[in-house]
Amino acid sequence: MSTASTTPSAFDRQGSESDKLRIDAAMHSFVSEFGITTALHMESCVRCGQCAQACHFYVTTGEAKYTPIYKLEPFRRAYLRQTSPFAPLIRALGLIKKPGIADLEQWQELLYDSCTMCGRCTLACPMGIDIAELVKEARHGMFKAGLVPERLALMDRTARQWGSTATPGEDLPEILAEASRLHGVEIPCDLTAADILVTAAPAELGEHTKALADAARILNRIGAKWTMAQSGFDAANVGFNNGDLELQERLTRALIDTAVRIGAKTVLLPECGHAYGAARWEAAKWYGQALPVRIIHMTEFLDELIASKRISVKKIGGTATFHDPCQIVRRGGLEAAARRVLAALGFELIELQDHGLASYCCGGGGGVVSNQRATPLRHKVFEMKRKQIEATGATHFVTSCGQCRITFEMGAKHADWDQRTESMLELVADNLAD
């Protein structure tokens, strides 16, 4: 049962455990995450402050508490007290206070509302401290302590029940049939054998079924044997964002096991950033070996189809600028692939002031877009991005992550900004050459 308040607050609680049990659960998780790499990271910070200027939340607010390394403070304290070389001395002399419930509650905002796990600070840190990864590890402890934003906890409970944050698996055939009718394209469901298992982001099964239809149009054009499947269809792994490792594993396994069962060699991920982070880079750890299937993001897929001439696209022409989704470009390495697709579409690309690996986050990654409490912070980041986009003077504004797109659309609505955020997939599907 949730004890979340109905008005926005800095923290929420799930369950009815005592403060002591919550602290113990969080500390146990923090300590169990401390491998050699984490310990090295915790020991390496030279307090240079460079990570602050890298973080969109610090840059747009100027608030010291949003300095990336500060977000790891209770994690650092747990490390120093429990596993550092001087831990017994530190405890005996009481040099570092054990984090209390107030620390963890305050920390909830820093870990969830004001961190998108974008990795820009990681790139900036001269000591190579992977702050984004450490934030992700710290979220594991927060989830165990029942201290996550209620909106994310609600999505977590839904995904545990349905296998998706928005759609029960049993509804998938009907949703796909409706999307198929609406967009006039065949969308196979639950084929017993296929070469490609196609997955979706939750919004694509609701308001944005055009993205699903766009993918279907391209797959049908190349004559692929593909399917979607009730047993594994939602690629947006909410466990990855929330710190719920058990759910993350379950959702990842659903995709891989389904692909293996139908003989698919490829799992195609939608235009979704954290789907790529969870499935492409973390899935193998649940198997303890190389994955039996190839996991590929829509951006790579489009790039490969165009390069191999399996599809060709009409040139749209004109100018475009591109928002690099953090999980796909900085954390995922697909910077060049996106630009090749834009070039194939005939765009003259005018880069944002900060682009590619150095691009600032949209402000909604890591679950922040779903966390209504973080809306004012998100709007501040939107204003920074908006200025950069407008400064290019480009006619088209394109991205390759549905979550980034939704974040920009929400920001545009709030700011009454009339620039459309276009999907790369949609541009390709709408401009397939005969």
Ligand code: SF4
């Ligand atoms: S990962 Fe991104 S949002 Fe989080 S602290 Fe670093 S720069 Fe800021």
Ligand code: SF4
């Ligand atoms: S940039 Fe790295 S070394 Fe400098 S304060 Fe941040 S985490 Fe510490």
